Amino acid sequence: MTLEELMKAIEESDPSDWNYIQRPVFxxxxxxxxxxxxxxxxxxxxxxxxxLVFRKDLRISIAMGLRHSTEFxxxxxxxxxxxxxxxxxxxxxxxxxxxxxxxxVHVDGARAALPPPRIGTMEISERQSNIWQLxxxxxxxxxxxxxxxxxxx
Numbered sequence: 060m061t062l063e064e065l066m067k068a069i070e071e072s073d074p075s076d077w078n079y080i081q082r083p084v085f086x087x088x089x090x091x092x093x094x095x096x097x098x099x100x101x102x103x104x105x106x107x108x109x110x111l112v113f114r115k116d117l118r119i120s121i122a123m124g125l126r127h128s129t130e131f132x133x134x135x136x137x138x139x140x141x142x143x144x145x146x147x148x149x150x151x152x153x154x155x156x157x158x159x160x161x162x163x164v165h166v167d168g169a170r171a172a173l174p175p176p177r178i179g180t181m182e183i184s185e186r187q188s189n190i191w192q193l194x195x196x197x198x199x200x201x202x203x204x205x206x207x208x209x210x211x212x
Contacts, residue, residue, distance in 0.1 A: 060118075065153055068119060070189045074196040080110040107150065111194070122150040123163070123194060131164050135181060141168030149194065163191070171195075 108124030127146040136144035144166045150157040163172050172195055174187040183191075 060153060062158055065119060065151065065158065066186065066190075068113070068116065069121070069151065069193070070186050072113065072115070072193065074193055076114050077193075078112045078114055080112065082106065082108050107148075118154050120152045120155070121194065122152060122157070123147065125150070127162060133164075133175070135176060136164050136166050139167035139170075141170070143168050145169065161187075163194070 105126055106124075107122040109122075111121040111123070113119035125148040127148055129145050131144040131146040133144075144164055146162055146164045149161045149163050151159040151161070162175055164175055165172050172191065174183050174191050176183055
């Protein structure tokens, strides 16, 4: 399966085609940390908070929620009534292996989750729109059909 075939299968799927699993999903980021005035090094563990598994092909899954930033400060993300925005990673996986990592920005105090627009524009692709609506339908975030050009420009 190619990356294009994988993304097309996801894009053309229906929310009912997916099994939603919440933490723990065992997709972790483990880092050895030292410094900051602490005499003993420690280990920090973060993980995705949820996993979507494609019922029609169990090799396909989407891991969501691994923290990117607790303060996402790009201008377009600050143009909502609630200025607080955060970001998390979405890993598109095949056979449990991440094959594509994308960013999700939780805007308007996490009332909506959006892919960031292309650099230098306020545009997202139709594929991104379709996939993020699918993700939002599973993750309990209401898709507002936000047009980044209209609402963030």
